[in-house]
Amino acid sequence: GQQLNQSPQSMFIQEGEDVSMNCTSSSIFNTWLWYKQEPGEGPVLLIALYKAGELTSNGRLTAQFGITRKDSFLNISASIPSDVGIYFCAGQLLGAQKLVFGQGTRLTINP
Amino acid sequence: GAVVSQHPSWVICKSGTSVKIECRSLDFQATTMFWYRQFPKQSLMLMATSNEGSKATYEQGVEKDKFLINHASLTLSTLTVTSAHPEDSSFYICSARDFSTRRSSYNEQFFGPGTRLTVL
Numbered sequence: 001g002q003q004l005n006q007s008p009q010s011m012f013i014q015e016g017e018d019v020s021m022n023c024t025s026s027s028i029f030n031t032w033l034w035y036k037q038e039p040g041e042g043p044v045l046l047i048a049l050y051k052a053g054e055l056t057s058n059g060r061l062t063a064q065f066g067i068t069r070k071d072s073f074l075n076i077s078a079s080i081p082s083d084v085g086i087y088f089c090a091g092q093l094l095g096a097q098k099l100v101f102g103q104g105t106r107l108t109i110n111p
Numbered sequence: 112g113a114v115v116s117q118h119p120s121w122v123i124c125k126s127g128t129s130v131k132i133e134c135r136s137l138d139f140q141a142t143t144m145f146w147y148r149q150f151p152k153q154s155l156m157l158m159a160t161s162n163e164g165s166k167a168t169y170e171q172g173v174e175k176d177k178f179l180i181n182h183a184s185l186t187l188s189t190l191t192v193t194s195a196h197p198e199d200s201s202f203y204i205c206s207a208r209d210f211s212t213r214r215s216s217y218n219e220q221f222f223g224p225g226t227r228l229t230v231l
Contacts, residue, residue, distance in 0.1 A: 042222035101154045
């Protein structure tokens, strides 16, 4: 089935640093979504992207829909302790109802 | 944003028993709901897509007779794990699609808080 390659798998950073993670696919996606999941909870939508080249921000978070429609990245600026969690990218193929998820990026922040 | 609830939040059961998990969209109508399973330190794996008033569509490798899904209303879908065994222990998460915000390429899914199932 479809797969999304998300990297890095984990990150250990200092508070205040910027973070960057990305997802790539061999398939063209129509929608890219970025979610954050905290322990014992369901994923929460951070940013949704609908058009190739689209760059969208949500506070300190910025995400872009790649021009080729096969990739997306998420940046977090000036990280704070509450940014800790697992970040997932998810893509939707044109005409499909379901989402395909990346493997996740586990973010750990040292204060 | 739209709110999705799940009940129970956690459940422990004996091997061989059945467990029902509810997923509700609280402030919107969801024609489509999705059921995922997540093992520790892994990503979400889609189990099935549940459409209101029709049979669920199961992903390859998911036993439909073991994981019974019912989507009888626009705000409720249930997942029943029948004859549960320890290997069924996992974190089960549902999501619901907000039909009212649908557009040609838009498919935002709102996730529930998950249900942790432990089978002894």
